[in-house]
Amino acid sequence: MIGRKIVHLCYLLDDNQTYLRTKRFFYGLLSDPTSPMRTRFDVTMIVLVIASVSILVYEIKQDLGWFGDAFEIFIVTVFIIEYLLRAWIYNDSRSIIIEQYEQAEFVHAEFHIAPALKKVLREKWRYATSPLAIIDLLAILPSLRGVRFLRIFLLFRLFKLFRYASNVSEFAKVLAEKRFELATLGLIAGFIVLASSTAIYVLEGGLDGSQIDTLYDAVYWSLVTVSTVGYGDIIPHSPEGRFVAMILIVSGIGFISFFTSIIVSAFAAKLNTLREQRLFAELGRFQDFTLICGYGRVGEVVVEKLAAEKAHLLVLEKEPEKVELARSAGYLALQGDASDNALLERLHIQDSIKTVVCSTGDDVVNVFITLTARYLNKNVLIVARANKRESIRKLQLAGADYVVAPFEAVSRVVSAYVDQPIAFDALYGILSGNEDISTDAVVVPAGSLADGKSIDTIDFPHYRLVLFGIVSPKGRKSAHTSVFELDEGDFHFHPPGDFLVASDDVLVLFGDEFSLSHFKDKLGKSSL
């Protein structure tokens, strides 16, 4: 009878949207590593923990009166609620019961509530015995005023901080990885301490004027000596005791250096992973990353230009030396094979990366990256480099939006040199942009000084600019003949002086950087 009621209740809960939503909300708040709410919650809890510990420490000698008590009650309430909530969201008990019930129904067996409840309790017990849950529980204890000894559990409140600071748990993980080395070291150290404390106790225990009365003193002295701390409150007096001390001192130095090297090497080995984690965290912060696969000469130029504009970018390169090069230049770089499917997926091609540049020198790799990126995200902009003529088509088929072929770009320029070396200079300047000439497209805002004006009235020479042409929506009527079709509209080359500029037209201009930005500024301000 009770069993039926419980099962019925479980089904009710499973259908109740409010219940599910509430549970999901608390999961996001407490547990979900990707939720921004959780970060805020963690910070709040860290502040609360530090405040409560400070107050408890202060109260050891001073009395804060009602405020201290009230605050303590508040803290403990928060902790208890948190503890219970965590137990609640740890798993779905109702699903367990429903599952058990349905299984029984399925085979027409009689359903017993007791085993199902046992299973539920076992799951919750697993939560209660997890290290973090134990710390949570112990952190509640220091407020039991009567038991002074329990005050030491105050420390567990500090341990609670681990829960809220992910970097600290990283440290613990590193140590855990060196378990074997640390255990070996601990074993040897334990043996040495045991041996030396026994020796000193045997040699000096009963001696007149000796400071070592008990075995406890002997162990204390050994530990203080082997750790190279050496308080000097207890010292050996006999030559034999001093001999033990000498051995202990020498081995102590060995232990310390061994211990340090274990920790350091563990971190050195972990460094790449830690760096990667930081990188992934960085990736999550923005949605407009450009991923540059291949940091060769081409990639380097792209990165340099993008970085100068403070664009968010990430370099992915296979060779470690080149990765180092990118890092030392201050760019976010990751060592890895760009044709690795899982890696690209982890890089959040879906959310964080807006543009992918395949600039490796190997067309096979470029095609593969293009395919993978296109498969992962339909909307990402892919620019690929083709090193061979026959690869251009393949890259387009693979899903590249633009294909750049170094040979093509160059041969056109080079062949210009033969007849027209001066025109070559100008063209090379326009293409490389490192002369005074830069080319830019400026959108005309509605109501700005160019909107509705003719070319002659705008007076480009006054702004020290040369108008190359205007891109306007397709189908604009014009008596002018030199019109070239682009994807976005028509390009009117060198429009006549009475050509009227409309809003949202794009002016393609030549000029030096300064003149261009000055003009853009003017245009933007005049539209306000």
Add this chain to the structure above:
Amino acid sequence: MRIAIFGYEKLAVDIADYLNKPRNDLIIVDNKEENIREAAKQGFETVLADYSHDQELREIGIGTDIETIFCLLPDDAENVFLVISVRSIDARVPIVSIADAQDSIPKFLAAGADKVIDPYEISGLKIWRMIRKPIVSQVIEKTLMSKLDLHLAQVTIEKGSFLDGRELAESSLRQQYDLVLLGLVDCNFGDEFIFRTRGLRHRLGAGDILVVIGPYSDIDRLRRDLRAPELFW
């Protein structure tokens, strides 16, 4: 014009293709037999030569009938050596070289190359332009870099033509021709290209070279009006 192309690999194949026009008389030089065979298959005049020897360079015609030299070998060091060798034989012949690494560009210039092209830089910038300035990129690709009727050309001002002695006043050009004037080279101030907005108050003289963009017919008309017998591309 007789042009020698050193190296027939990767980029060089395409450049040779581009230069392969009736008015150009190409000769491909390489020291690898398979490259020479490939070039011969395309119908080029070829020479299998070890270009590190001055004697062999002379036999190709450097210092006598070769008018332009392209150094398109795959290795920077080889190219630099070639530039120096050629320069030591012929002090005036124009030499164009490609550079693999940015650091080697000054070396090429010191060795005596007239123009050094960094193909990877051009490609990198092209990629950057496609990402950040898609419209500019499209306009350049679809006009200047395509086979459509819009060209970048140079026009020399002849003595006594209508621009000789005039100030660089754009309006007279602008009304009569469908041309964008980019800039000029003043023969009195060396051979450096001056962008138009930098030299507004400039007085044009005979021998100055204008750089314009426009359709074939207008460039042609301007050339005729300035009585320039030069060819264009």
